[in-house]
Amino acid sequence: MVVFVADESVDFRIIKFLREKGFELHAIIKEKPGIDDDTVLKYASSIPAILITEDKDFGELVFRLRKPNYGVILLRLGGVPINERNDKLLDILQKFDDKFAHKFTVITSDKIRIKNQF
Secondary structure, eight states, X not given: OOEEEEOTTSOHHHHHXXXXXXXXXXXXXXXSTTOOHHHHHHHHHHTTOEEEESOTHHHIIIIISOOOOSXXXXXXXXXXXXXXXXXXXXXXXXXXXXXXXXXXXXXXXXXXXXXXXX
């Protein structure tokens, strides 16, 4: 089973929803509040877990700075109602269950991009 870590930028309603659906999800806001992005990546990798974030700075850490990580999902769903965000994310996590490791995934309201990191 895939394990996830939610960055502090992720709406807690998403975290709660995914946990209710049976996902193992660690929340930075509860477990390690205030840590910097580099430490978030290291923490998620140590589990190992896929990082879920709404912070596009992780793209720079992964691609430009080549920081090691287990995988990142960047949510770009601003303006989308929370119920639709939850449903979309759930659908994608179920469909692509084993495809997120060592990938950088961007989820927008109308598409999903799964990219190799290096």
